[in-house]
Amino acid sequence: MDTMFSEMAWLIPLFPLAAFLLLLASGRSGRRVGVAIGSVGSLASLVLSILVLIEHMGDGATYYQDGFKWIDLGSFQLNFGYEVTNLSALMLVVVTAVSFLVNVYSAGYMRDDERISVFYSYIALFTFSMLGLVLADNMLSLYFFWELVGVCSFLLVGFWYTKPAARAAAKKAFIVTRIGDAGLLIAILLLFWYMPDHALDFVRIENVFEGQTGAVAAGVTTLIAILIFVGAIGKSGQFPLHVWLPDAMEGPTPISALIHAATMVAAGVYLVARTFDIFQASPVAMETVAYIGAFTAIFAATIGIAQNDIKRILAYSTVSQLGYMMMALGLGSLTGGVFHLFTHAFFKALLFLGAGSIIHAVHTQNINEMGGLGSKMRITAWTFGIGALALSGIPPFAGFWSKDAILATALHENPTLFVVGVVAAFFTAFYMSRLFFLVFTGKPKGDGKAHESPLSMTIPLIILAVFAIGAGFIETPWNGTLSEWLTGTAAAAHSGGGLVMVISTAVGALGIYLGWLVFVKGTIARDAISSRAPWLARLLERKYYIDEIYEAILVKPLRGLGQLLNAIDQYLIDGIVSFIGGTAVFLGRGGTRLQNGQVQTYGLITILGLVILIIAVVGRRFWS
């Protein structure tokens, strides 16, 4: 009984895979059928995932693993397998739940798109890949799905492929994450050759690194951890590989909710959590993770203040929140990171789907062109508000508890990072209130025809809102259910919890209040900063010029090198070899000239040949 559902866990990714194959085979025919196939596939996965999770919440460890030999090379073999741990059981539910809701939501949102069944097939393929990633029991299987997830993201970002911006964004998303993937790939190569028995599975990785057995040297451990983290940076949009994530907003909004907020971008955090023992074995790596995470958190939050595109603001907030998760992991709090991942998945999916509902109504993404939508779209406004409060870290919403857990750890481990986290929380609250007030309050702009979205879109919003309120209670300072369940030990983390709770609530409230003063009350002019320090406003608006810097130091030199080599290839290398070929032809021509029909010439050549032969024969005696 104990592992009954876990034994069937391999079916979870197969439902969406089957849906994908069915959709692929059916082509573009049958739109309603497409929606039905996709939704049923993800629903089946959701149900089974919930059963697996319930099983795992029961008494006793119900770890389950199974697999098969994938590549057999005689003395070496590479395996493919899955395992169900508490962490992966939790992730399964997050992924399938958000996926299912997005399936339902898209039925409304994408209703008028003629390629809706293609869209559903991509979502199904994505869900399959993400579930495969979650269930993977070793680094190679994980990498397999890691890349597939990246491709699905690429396909969905570029879904509206005729738009040049979508094409550019898709390309950028793929290439930037691939830079991270290259790091992960090298990490896997290192693990393979340094692990005892070339083992790549997480269980043995845990055994080797947890006990600090010294089986892998300290320097190599650090290198492996950093390289894994490079992969995580790429996927989770951490600085300096964050540039693709905001651009990825060119994709349809339900995708932004599913991939670029709730699930795939969390894969980087999940990867670090999965290989946490390697990181813990290397203090240097842990510090790197913590500082990069903290820096990303505040860096992206400041950019979020200056953006005007509703989806881009949310995208930068995602980057920032993922930074929090990384910071938590880097500070040694596995629970903090995973907990925030869990709550964030719900409230960020909520915010994105809410944003989709707004865009659906007003057909613009610029928040300056919106306003007064609160009265026309009550459900969207309420649920979006709940999501915004959760993101801003206001109690009792879900984001408060998880952010609080991270800040409490930070205060305990590294006060500097605590300050960074608090400041970033302030910015977060500020840009979310700016977003909310500009969109939902004030005077209506545009044609005023905005109306509430259909039920297929609002019901997912309501469900997610419930989670955005309640999901935080699985782990509070007084009740360490999650940490005990995840790590097996009761948490003693939240020391000084009271102080942190007061500070983080105060900071969040202050940020919202400031937003209210500026954007509703008008006490503080909106251009208070941009008029006084225009360079600062421009710096934030231009996202610290990171894209421009990459263009200048990477893209252009590479293109220049390519053109230079191209010229060399065409003229020099081809020229030299042609010259050699030409010489052969020239010699041949010379040879034909000798055959001029004059007997004297032939005689001369004959004698010449004879002399050479004689020299050769005589010379051979001296040779040896």
Added chain:
Amino acid sequence: MMSDLPILSLITFSPLLGIIVLALLPKGSSRALRATAIVATIIPLLLSFWLYADYDGAVDGKPYEEQFTWVDTQFDRLTGTSEGTLSFKLQYEMGVDGLSLPLLLLTTIVALMAALASIHIKKRWKSFYIWFLLLEIGMLGVFLARDIILFFVFFEMTLIPMFFLIGIWGYMGREKAANKFLIYNGIGSAIMLIAFVLLISTAGFNIDTQTFSGSYETIKANLLDMQAAVNVAEAWTGNYSNLFMSETMHWTIFILLLVAFGIKLPLFPFHTWMLRVHTEAPPAIVMIHSGILLKMGAYGLLRFGVFLFPEQAHEWAVVLAVLGVINILYGAVLALVQKEFKLVLAYSSISHMGIVLLGIASFNEIGLQGAMIQLVSHGLISALLFLIVGSLYERTGTTELGELGGLAKSLPFMSGVLLTAGMASLGLPGLSGFIGEFLSLLGLFESMRILTAIAVLGVILTAVYVLRSVLGITFGPMQEKYGTLRDARLIEAVPMITLVAFIVLIGIYPAVLTEPMKHGFDTLLQQLSGKVGG
């Protein structure tokens, strides 16, 4: 039952049947000619799959050896002490093992696909298909020949049909391309011939029968077994005995072979000829060229360079790896800036063949198998890409990237296949490219960490140039003139789907290739570990 049949010869010469029928058919009946050619490529395909099903991965593939003597010339001994005559044998010897079987399958598959893709050929069908089938015989023979003279004959047999196929049925600059092809490959063959003559006259001597021959087994045994080598030398106690089998001679032949097959592979800087072939030859022929003929270079390098001279090759592992890395990065960087899609693919081939060198340079089981899988995988992928190129050109009349765009709108199926092929090319897991690339890198990483890490940079660059070109063609706003294009016809779609199916099959179930190759490298690695360890 199977071993009774000379299955290898049947496979090799079965296209001859088609040639005979083609010769009897009238010139103008394109349908009948086409059908004959397609059937003629199906026969070796079926036979080779039968062979695959029957092959049990035996270490030496003994059951499939076919052998008879062709010419036996006797001549008097010029020097030396022992009495009697010597003879020189021209032998017909065929065999199959883990090294040749995957490439044999690749050849029969790609040949059929190329025959199907030849629907775009517009003139002189009869001679086209005759040359085409002759080319196939040559290729099949190359992978099955077990006598180096026979190998050479088959190898040359691919050159002449290729020359005409490029020169007559190619695009604008076809004649120049054909000439260039012939000059380069001629030089390569000449160097190979020198190496082979040196091999035959030294290691080709069978001490028991007092004969010289090009028998691969004899040569291999003489080269690898020191005592045999000494015996050969003693049999020749003439004046220049110390030249035979000396270290210098080993190195000379090895380097000659490296250059000869390096031109075919192609190794930087001997690659410029294949750029012209890629752009000027008809796409169906480029499928063969990029899909199979380039693999002959790698196969020759493995079969003769590495298997016969493992010590030299092993000593030069770093050189091979550096050459591989240069190929990877040079090809990738140049693919990045090309304006013509066919040139992107040509440079991409250079880059991908570099990975094969990395796998070889690893000198462990993982890397060598990776190199073999990479060969098959790249053969399938580049065949698929040029299949699409052919169909695209039929419709748009251009393959200039600047003039294409947004084709996913009017050609959704072909664009989807192109995207899949691109993904396979950039090494997406689940498709065959990943397996070859990953195993080659994994293998090389054991001994050369830094070089492997540099090679991984190529993985990033590959993604950049593939997406740049593939998205440039399929994504973006559609130009109006392409609005009325019709998507792939059935006869175009069938080979596309087939190739994708094989690419996916290898990608998710690589055992189809690793199983028959399982013991392919055992002897090589044993020799090396014996030499290095002892």
